Amino acid sequence: MWTNGLAIMPELPEVETIRRELHSQILRRRLNNVTVLDPRLVQASQPKAFETRLMGALITNVARRGKYLMINVESDVLILHLMMSGRLHLRARTDIRPHTRLLLTLDDDQALHFVDVRRFGRAWITEEAHSHEVVGHLGPEPLDAGFDWRSLAIRLRGRHVAIKTALLDQRTVAGIGNIYADEALFAARIHPETPVNLLSPPKLRALTASIVTVLESGIAHQGTTFSTFETSEGSPGNNQGHLKVFRKTGQPCPSCGKNIRRIVLAQRSTHYCSNCQRKPRTVSTK
Ligand SMILES: [Zn+2]
Structure with missing residues (x-):
């Protein structure tokens, strides 16, 4: 399978x-x-x-x-x-x-x-789900009413990792993985390698809004299915048809037409548009 x-x-x-x-x-x-x-x-x-x-x-x-x-x-x-x-x-x-x-x-x-x-x-x-070892350390729930750019900023404070890496860390925001990290960064026009300390408040605001949008869209389409995900009723999700960059390497960016690129970041495939998501100048190019 x-x-x-x-x-x-x-x-x-x-x-x-x-x-x-x-x-x-x-x-x-x-x-x-x-x-x-x-x-x-x-x-x-x-x-x-x-x-x-x-x-x-x-x-x-x-x-x-x-x-x-x-x-x-x-x-x-x-x-x-x-x-x-x-x-x-x-x-x-x-x-x-x-x-x-x-x-x-x-x-x-x-x-x-x-x-x-x-x-x-x-x-x-x-008995105590909130403090249990597997969930006690998780970051805020991105779809809760209280989640805003400040809650994201607090979780990123003092860190110097790439934003994609930070988003995969469940202590930053709970529930985001490889698919929705790539999609949220594309929607916010942020290069995945951008160090978190270089993200301005407007960028953090855009990212927060994008996280909410891509997750809600994923739920509206019953999730993303590539190979194994099924709903409890045994049906696949539909969100794979609504993704913009994830696993679209070589295909045209839906916004500008340039080919989507793939890099490996934090040992994970990362998909982005090098035109829409510009690398900050302080990040050296390989
Ligand atoms: Zn583009």
Whole structure:
């Protein structure tokens, strides 16, 4: 299923798409049974203890923090990270397919199946979701009302890394990965190698607005699918048809017509238009 190693991790819009579907599907359902089929998924807990703790609990909310799904069950929170190939499907409890790692059986005889071919996905259970080790350090939620250019500026203060690198760091803003970092920088006309200390307040304002725009657009199109992302209903996202630069190397820039370039930054493919996104003069050219 992974065409030439191009699988990418779901980012905020993909996880939010799943969250919205699950919220309408599993809210107020009770977990009649919990079966850990792969202990590696719950490596922070003993599988039996994990199962016992969730068994019988009522699902009171389906939330998200960055790229993590947070399924609230009364006094606990089940945190899920899909990583590269994890998928969540709601279907009959008995319809267990290969690579199923976790089975959450609901009181309507359907089950939420966590399927993960590559086995990088993880699940944690905690009473204190906000301070939990995997989400406690995350930066602000970019789609929260309080997110503005100042919250971004605070997170970037004193740093000298390239803005693309800073955006991939989940402590800067939660939920942005390779796709939406490239798209937001293009929309804000910022070169991905620009050191963060060279970004003026107007540039930070533009970037903040672009982050919100590209993420909302991603959600409006049910996420981006290159190889493995599926909604919980098993359908692919549509946002790949709306991207401007990501994986468009050699294709004309939608704004000026110049060919989109690709460089590697922070070990990640980075796509940009060298005409629309000018490199600041202080950055040396190779
Ligand atoms: Zn351009």
